[in-house]
Amino acid sequence: MTSRFRLPAGRTYNVRASELARDRQNTEVVCNILLLDNTVQAFKVNRWLDPNKPIRKQLKRGSPYSLNFRVKFFVSDPNKLQEEYTRLPCP
Numbered sequence: 289m290t291s292r293f294r295l296p297a298g299r300t301y302n303v304r305a306s307e308l309a310r311d312r313q314n315t316e317v318v319c320n321i322l323l324l325d326n327t328v329q330a331f332k333v334n335r336w337l338d339p340n341k342p343i344r345k346q347l348k349r350g351s352p353y354s355l356n357f358r359v360k361f362f363v364s365d366p367n368k369l370q371e372e373y374t375r376l377p378c379p
Contacts, residue, residue, distance in 0.1 A: 293301045338346060 291302070
């Protein structure tokens with residue numbers, strides 16, 4: 289099974305199911321493969337992905353999955369952010 293990840297710049301990545309673990313590691317794999325932080329959105333799902341839950345459990349059944357990611361917000365210097373929650377790094 290392959291999942292397709294589409295980024296705002298038009299780049300597409302195909303990820304094998306074996307690369308998407310069933311636990312917290314799944315979000316880490318996606319972050320590392322796509323070189324993103326965890327402020328991403330799958331806009332066909334119409335909600336934010338929870339980095340503490342497996343991606344597989346947050347998607348409706350069926351494959352291949354097709355996720356579109358967008359940056360929720362961007363700051364040039366993350367150290368200037370006030371709240372700890374907004375500064376969460378990609379594991």
